[in-house]
Amino acid sequence: MGRNQVYCCICGGPFLEPGTREHEPGEWLCHPTLWTTVHLAKNGVELDMYKWELGMYTYDLADPANDSQRRVLEQEATYQDHNVFLISGSGEKVTAFHIVDDESALYLAVHGRCSQLVQHFVSSRREAHDVFQISDKDEISSVKQLWQVIFSRLPASGRGFAHNIDHPTRYYGIASLHLTEWEPDNNPLVGEYVEADPIEVPQLTDCILDNLEPDASVIRSEETSADLEDRDWWFNELITKKELPWLWDLDEDAARKKQRTGDWNWELLVKKLSRTDIYRPEDETLRLPLGLRNRRRIWKCIEDARLGDIQRQIGPPLLGFAVPMEGNLWDGYTPKSQQPAA
Known part of the structure; x- marks a missing residue:
């Protein structure tokens, strides 16, 4: 060759x-x-x-x-x-x-x-x-x-x-x-x-959701409707894919199931996924499969x-x-x- x-x-x-x-x-x-x-x-x-x-x-x-x-x-x-x-x-x-x-x-x-x-x-x-x-x-x-x-x-x-x-x-x-x-x-x-x-990235959604971190700022007894709306806004940014169109095949049902399991920092996850240099295989901000980085x-x-x-x-x-x-x-x-x- x-x-x-x-x-x-x-x-x-x-x-x-x-x-x-x-x-x-x-x-x-x-x-x-x-x-x-x-x-x-x-x-x-x-x-x-x-x-x-x-x-x-x-x-x-x-x-x-x-x-x-x-x-x-x-x-x-x-x-x-x-x-x-x-x-x-x-x-x-x-x-x-x-x-x-x-x-x-x-x-x-x-x-x-x-x-x-x-x-x-x-x-x-x-x-x-x-x-x-x-x-x-x-x-x-x-x-x-x-x-x-x-x-x-x-x-x-x-x-x-x-x-x-x-x-x-x-x-x-x-x-x-x-x-x-x-x-x-x-x-x-x-x-x-x-x-x-x-294109065919095995367990794509699970790999992304594995990067979720607990929202340490959440105290349920003091949580306001504004706090809930803010967290829901970031969650919706992920599942609607408007800002992350390269994740067109993210499983919305699996993400909603994860959302119900606890208080997660969706804002941090979306912001990390929005970073343009996560394509680098040596990137340590997220744990992602090479196929998704190549995508x-x-x-x-x-x-x-x-x-x-x-x-x-x-x-x-x-x-x-x-x-x-x-x-x-x-x-x-x-x-x-x-x-x-x-």
Whole structure:
């Protein structure tokens, strides 16, 4: 694998060949989904064609259609090797992240699990804009807008092959591994973390509720209705998931059952869960399974997406785009969404 290893442009994790992690941690990395764009035409739905601008080292639509007629098509696939994917329905073999010859369809390779996370993220937005247009200050609110953001990150370095796409935060530490062959034993902490399934998290609700602490300030005889309302407010913040949309699968019934067993500090739990750096596997503020931490990391990658958040590489084809990180493994760069306004 090595430099030819291909990485998901949403989470930064690798695509693994079928069977390499069957019934083991990391199996979800063997299930890619290919994103491409299509448009309505006289003969039905057709693939959008993209072209390489000679001398400009950039990609663009070959024959732009009205955006209202375009959409993102998601297709299940199988990873073969050396950036070759087999589309499950048609059996067609395609490559990702670059254009073949002068003009072709363009495919973005993402994990099926990451595609599910994008759908959960979009569903959590108060307003959804099913368009490709997006400003450089706004969060994405549709798959179309995320496509546009990732498209703006493509290296576009001529006819060279891109096996990984940069991210403003370096995928929170994962991109530091993009220049090495993917073997979890090379870095057990990171390998186990990245391979942890971000969707199917065993006993998710129990793991979260195990972090509850008794509310030491409660004295029942002196408790007022205002105290009860405040505690209920924080409990409702948890179960309604408005501020914690990445916990969409929290079991509300189990949480209510826990609520009846004593006086718990729901405020402290919600505030800890709201901390954005709980994705770090070494975080000690909460006891959480790695799969949930990995989910929070990927959610942050989606949350931080901004148009133009990566400076496109302009120039001749390069051998690779990832560079070793400096400093703390999990620090990455400051995303555009967190940079001060000019």
